[in-house]
Amino acid sequence: MIVDSRTTLTMLPSKLYNDFESAIKEAINVRSIKDPKKVLNLCYRSAKVTKMPKVTMHFDGTDVELSRDNVFVTISKPLSPP
Secondary structure, eight states, X not given: XXXXXXXXXXXXXXXXXHHHHHHHHHHHOSOOBOOTTSOOSOBOOGGGOOOOOOEEEEETTEEXXXXXXXXXXXXXXXXXXX
């Protein structure tokens, strides 16, 4: 597992990531979409996500609460209506 505020992605063991992904899906409760760039497993249309779960990483001696921007990354901007 890597936690570094200067890295783009954090790598987690597969089981931990799968459990985390399942918990996020359940908490958000919005249908996911395919990543247009085909890199990420879990993508949503940001306007549809109204309920964001609190995500906290627990370490010996401290807890780190992650912001929405620490959990999700915007990969494309919505198109403006004509």
